[in-house]
Amino acid sequence: MAKKKFFFMALIALPVFLAFGMGNGWAQLKVGDEAPSFSLPSSQGKLVDYYRDYYGKHHLVMTFFPAAFTPT
Amino acid sequence: MDAHNRDLYLYKRLNAQVLGVSMDDPITNKFFAESLAMEFPIISNVVGWMAKSYGAYSEKPPFGPDGSINTFARRTVVIDKKGIVRYIKNGSPDNKEILMFLLKMEKDFRGQK
Amino acid sequence: MKEKPKVFGTPGIRVCVAVMIAVFGFGCAGMQPEKPKTLTSTDRGTVLFLDRYELKRPPQNWALMKNLEGGDFELGFLLFEKGEFPSQTTFMFDEEPYGGSQDLATRAKYYCTRFLFNSGIEVRVTKEEKATIDGKDAIALSMEGENPNRNEKAKSKVYLVKKGNRIISFVCTMWRPMNGTYAQEPFDYFETFAQSFKFLKKDFYEGFEEELTKAGL
Numbered sequence: 001m002a003k004k005k006f007f008f009m010a011l012i013a014l015p016v017f018l019a020f021g022m023g024n025g026w027a028q029l030k031v032g033d034e035a036p037s038f039s040l041p042s043s044q045g046k047l048v049d050y051y052r053d054y055y056g057k058h059h060l061v062m063t064f065f066p067a068a069f070t071p072t
Numbered sequence: 073m074d075a076h077n078r079d080l081y082l083y084k085r086l087n088a089q090v091l092g093v094s095m096d097d098p099i100t101n102k103f104f105a106e107s108l109a110m111e112f113p114i115i116s117n118v119v120g121w122m123a124k125s126y127g128a129y130s131e132k133p134p135f136g137p138d139g140s141i142n143t144f145a146r147r148t149v150v151i152d153k154k155g156i157v158r159y160i161k162n163g164s165p166d167n168k169e170i171l172m173f174l175l176k177m178e179k180d181f182r183g184q185k
Numbered sequence: 186m187k188e189k190p191k192v193f194g195t196p197g198i199r200v201c202v203a204v205m206i207a208v209f210g211f212g213c214a215g216m217q218p219e220k221p222k223t224l225t226s227t228d229r230g231t232v233l234f235l236d237r238y239e240l241k242r243p244p245q246n247w248a249l250m251k252n253l254e255g256g257d258f259e260l261g262f263l264l265f266e267k268g269e270f271p272s273q274t275t276f277m278f279d280e281e282p283y284g285g286s287q288d289l290a291t292r293a294k295y296y297c298t299r300f301l302f303n304s305g306i307e308v309r310v311t312k313e314e315k316a317t318i319d320g321k322d323a324i325a326l327s328m329e330g331e332n333p334n335r336n337e338k339a340k341s342k343v344y345l346v347k348k349g350n351r352i353i354s355f356v357c358t359m360w361r362p363m364n365g366t367y368a369q370e371p372f373d374y375f376e377t378f379a380q381s382f383k384f385l386k387k388d389f390y391e392g393f394e395e396e397l398t399k400a401g402l
Contacts, residue, residue, distance in 0.1 A: 029127035031158060035151040036125035040093075042113035043101035048091065050155075059088040059174060060151045063076065063165050064128040066143035068096045068104030068114075077285025081350060082393065085402045109285060109295055168389055175393070179400050 035060075075167040077110050086174040087153070093117050093128075095143060120144055127160065152177060223251055231381065234260050238278070241381035243374035250277065258356075262378070264371055269362045271337055274371035276357035276378060280388070282345060284352070292352050293324045293345050301358070306330035306339055318346045318355065318379055333363055340367050344379050351390050355379040 029036075039049040054060045076083075076090045083090060092114035094101055101114040117123055123144035124134050136142050150159035150173060159173050224232045224242065232242045234251075238260065242249075247262040261277025283299035284292045293313065301308055312327035323346040331338040337360060344355040357375035359367055387395075 028130060029125070029149070029157060029160065031160060033157045035149075035155050035157050036122070037155075038115075038122050038125075040115040040117060040122065041098040042115045043098055043105040043110075044113045045098075045102070046113075048113055048115050054089065054151070054153070055155050056153060059086070059153050059177065060091060061076070061083065061088055061165075061170060061174070062091045062093060062126070062149045062151065063073065064093045064123055064126065064144055064147045064149075065073065066095060066146065068094055068100050069107070074283060074285050075281065078281065078287075078351070080285070081287070082390075082397070085397050087402075107298075109291070111285070171393060175396060175400065175402075178402060182401070 073108060073110060075165065076112065077108070079167055079171060080111060082171055083174070086171070086178050088150075088174050088178075091115055093122060093126075095120060095123075095141075123147075131162065150174065150177070152181070224249060233385070237385055239381075239383040239385055241377045243371075243378065247374070250275070262374075266368070266371075268365055271360040271362065272365060274357065274359040274368075274375075276355070276371075276375040278382065279354045279356055280351075282343075282352060282354035282356075287347075287350060287352065289322060289324050289345055289347055289352065293326060296343070296345060296354075297326065297328065300328060300341070300343070301330060301339060304339070305332040305335060306337075308339075308341070316344060318344050319382060319384070322347045331363065336363050337361070338363055338365070342372060342375060348384075348388075349391055350394065351388075355382065 035050070037050045039047055042048045050060075073092055076092075080090070090112040092101075092105075092110070092112065094104075094114055094116065095118055096104070096116060097118060098116045101116055104110075105114050115122075120129070120134055120141050123129055126147065126149055128144035128147040129142070130147070131145050132142055134142055134144075146163055146165075148159075148161050148165040148170065149157060150170065152158050158177060159170070161169075224234060226232050227239070230241065231239050233239050243262050243264070247264045250258070250261040250263050252259055258277040258279040261275055263275045264273060266272040266274065282292070282296055284295040286292045286295065297308065297310055308328040308330040310326055310328050312325070314325050316323040316325040323344050326341075326343045326345070328341045328343070329339065339358055339360050341356065341358045343357070346353050346355070355375070355378070357372060359371060361367060
């Protein structure tokens with residue numbers, strides 16, 4: 001009886017674990033998605049705002065890199 | 073990032089601009105950019121939410137087991153001027169591939185006019 | 186009593202074995218699929234690297250280094266020299282030297298801060314002068330540096346060359362132990378290599394810029 005109960009609970013828990021394990025509950029960004037907007041401070045001393053600076057004007061190439069002064 | 077700098081004159085013709093995103097604060101990024109004579113901005117995403125939205129945590133979780141923020145992975149994303157994500161690549165950027173992609177994309181845009 | 190089969194006794198088997206020995210003994214190289222030759226000799230005393238470059242290579246005791254999938258260089262030569270480790274010289278053509286500026290002087294300044302940065306050697310520039318390579322403006326840099334902790338030192342000659350809207354480079358580095366003596370001959374072969382180097386066709390960027398122009402961009 002205990003075994004059956006455990007199995008049943010695992011069956012419910014599994015998809016919940018999977019949903020959180022894969023992408024931590026966030027959908028993974030895909031080609032075709034709308035780009036998440038942002039407004040962040042830059043190395044050039046001003047705020048960079050996606051909608052103000054790029055949307056409707058320029059395509060944007062964005063490279064994420066973990067830390068400054070690491071081999072790029 | 074060097075390579076982006078070398079290609080700036082081509083990006084300009086392709087109606088594209090470049091941004092670097094790192095986890096460092098703006099002052100560190102400023103010194104880093106100066107040390108590499110980079111002529112495009114690097115934006116600071118200290119808390120890493122931007123990287124999360126853009127999937128730079130696709131290969132590891134945003135938080136370590138002790139709750140500290142993980143460094144995000146290298147990833148290059150191209151967003152067209154209509155705000156749509158058109159290209160995603162993990163790892164160091166393949167600059168020639170990016171250039172060819174931008175050319176095709178911009179040609180498509182002009183074809184639509 | 187079972188009679189052992191006389192395998193090698195029969196004439197047919199003997200012939201087969203002989204043929205197999207001949208084929209494997211003498212013909213192993215011939216049996217392998219033909220690899221495309223990277224370097225082809227011309228009758229002008231030069232070699233062609235695929236369909237891309239023509240150059241004067243160093244003698245045969247220098248090994249060819251090639252890296253066609255991208256990386257720090259595309260084509261180079263390496264010589265292991267007599268003496269304690271490290272005694273070797275390499276020289277190469279590097280299409281994308283460190284830096285991003287299109288101005289030779291600015292690029293050279295930045296280049297020197299990155300050159301050999303990951304080897305623990307801090308280089309000092311011993312000479313910097315204008316030069317010409319393949320009719321193009323260039324800067325010639327002579328650099329040297331030591332790393333006593335690893336008992337090694339290096340001497341280098343670099344040409345940064347303005348090619349269209351890009352800067353390319355030819356780089357030669359000679360390694361020695363701290364008490365080793367630098368030699369001149371490998372640098373002479375490098376000079377010949379760099380001065381003889383000819384581009385047989387447009388590179389990626391030249392072709393790409395033409396595509397941009399064609400597309401009205």
